Amino acid sequence: MAKIAALSGFPEWLPAERLVEQHVIDVFREVAELHGFSGIETRAxxxxxxxxxxxxxxxxxxxxxxxxxxxxxxxxxxxxxxxxxxxHFDLTVPLARYVLEHQNDLVFPLRRFQIQKVWRGERPQDGRFREFYQADLDVIGQDALPGHIEAEVAVVMAEILDRLPMPSVTIHANTRRLSEGFFRSIGFEDRSAVLRSLDKLPKIGPEAVRELLLTEAAASPEQADACLAFASIRTRDGSFAQQVRDLGGSGEMLEQGIAELNSVLERVEASVPGVIMADLSIARGLDYYTGTVFETFLAGHESLGSICSGGRYDSLAADNRHTYPGVGLSIGLSRLVSRLLSADLASASRSVPTCVLVSVADEQHRHLSEASARALRARGIPCEVAPTAAKFGKQIRYADRRGIPFLWFPGVDGAVDQVKDIRSGEQLDADSSIWEPPAEDRTVRILGGDATGSASR
Structure with a gap:
């Protein structure tokens, strides 16, 4: 048989790694449903x-x-x-089609989450794949959508990220009206060229961006300096507003943008303190998003870039009768999981769901082992029966290699069942109808890198 070569960009996690990925998926779903979002799945x-x-x-x-x-x-x-x-290369195009196709059967605003694989033929690199899970959270209106939804979606996403075993995150926010209003007030006609230049700030730095503003956006030196000063503004509260005005920003559009962003900051801060920040350097997506735009960064892993982004769009889809505005945020889930694993930020407490391996004394008595397993599973204790009636020493080593904490010995010929804690060696009489493992062993726990926080699956 020819040697099997891995396909670059198509991740395949080992069982323990898949448990971490599944935990992230479960947390996303649980929190989304807690806030009234319904899960959908569209065709591939x-x-x-x-x-x-x-x-x-x-x-x-x-x-x-x-x-x-x-x-x-x-x-x-x-x-x-x-x-x-x-x-599909993302979940937005399918969502637009889904909304139009099912509009008569949906109730708006539609609160939707979606976790599916998507495919992109881009160059694989650290955290970037050709096949990966994406997790989206959107609220879609019909013809109108209240402005407070922008903050609400950010709050839900902040709660999702807060429950994951990883360092803290900061959600950076900006608004299209604020940026566009500022650029207009200092004399720019081609505001898209300014956005394209500022979008390169993280990659090439302020000096190179200043040169781009001068050459590609036809900025004067004073305009270029004002744009860079504007993009350097980051505040945790509404103080960004006066800083923008001090740079010469004025006008109705700018004041609308200030009010929008300040409202988002206040609402998110009230619900999830310490997570939101006004960041006027955010330019990516402002040519598509019509309101607030968000990017999210992981503390200590800023080089990964934004792990969650999105914003408000007023034209997800439209037909002859309606338009469908929305607010959405999206996580490149596989990308995030890849960093959690590679940086040892999260791990599974064991590599398999099994809590108890039920031993088999000999094949003649396998039915006793199967009966014990049924009794344990009936009470929600994950277990499996030993594949062969090998010597008990081999069955113990098999359980140990897989990280299974307990071995069950069914009583033969009227003897009492016993259970052995493989880690401590303690072995006690037990009854499969009432025995309980310690809470921390019953199900797999996902541990944070510092081992201080964990979550059970």
Missing amino acids: VEPLEQLLRKGEIDKEVYVLRRLHAEEEGAETVGEDRSRTLGL
Whole structure:
């Protein structure tokens, strides 16, 4: 058999690692449902012409067709994009189609979360994959959506992230009206060029961005300096407003942006203290988002970039009758899990769900072992029966290698059952109808890197 080579960009976690990933998924779902969000799942494929509406993603879309499609005269990519299918590269395009397709069956505002795999043909690197889980949280309105929803979605996401076994996060927020209003008030006509330049700040630094503003945005030296000063503003409260005005910002649009951002800061701070920050350097997405935009950073791992981003958009989808504005935040879940694992920020307390291995004295008495296992499972204790009736020493080593904490010995010929704690060696009489393991052993716990916090699955 030929040597099997790993496919770059397609992660496959080991069982203990998958437990960490599953915990992140479970926390996302539990908190979202706690706030009244309903889970949906959309198909993995969409018509290629729908996927390519974002334009810049066209080189990353995986096209789907049958192996012998061309031989049978079926369509190819170049012939009919309306009939060619591609794997979705995010969950926003499918959501827009889903909302339009099911609008008569949905109740708005729609509170939706979605956790699914997506596919992108980009260059794999640290934390970036070709196949990965994405987790989205959105509230979609019909024709209108109250402004307070922007803060509400941020609060829910903050609670999700706070429950995960990792360092603290900070959600950075900006608003389109604030940035656009400022650039307009200092004399810029091409505000998109300014946003494109400021978006490069984390990668190339202020001096290089200043040069871009001068050359590509046609800024004067004074305008370039004002833009960089604006982008340097970061506050935990509403004090950003006066700083913006002191730089020359004025006008109705700017004041609307200040009010919007201040409202978000106050609402989020009241619900989840210490997590929100006004950060006027945020430029990514401001050409798409129409209100607040968010980016989220992990303390001590800022090099990873934003682990969760999103904002308000007033045109997710539209038809001849309605428009569908929304607010959404998205986590690159596999990317986050990859960092949790590689940086030892989270680990499973054991590599398998099994709490008890029920031993088998000999095959003639396997039915006793199976009966004990049924009794334990009936009370929610995860267990499995030994695969073979090997010597008890081998069965103990098998359990130990898999991290199973307890070994159960069914009584044979009327003897009493016993249970052994493999770690301490303590062995006691036990009754499978009433015995309970310690709470910390009953289910797998996901431990933080400092081992101070844990969560059970």
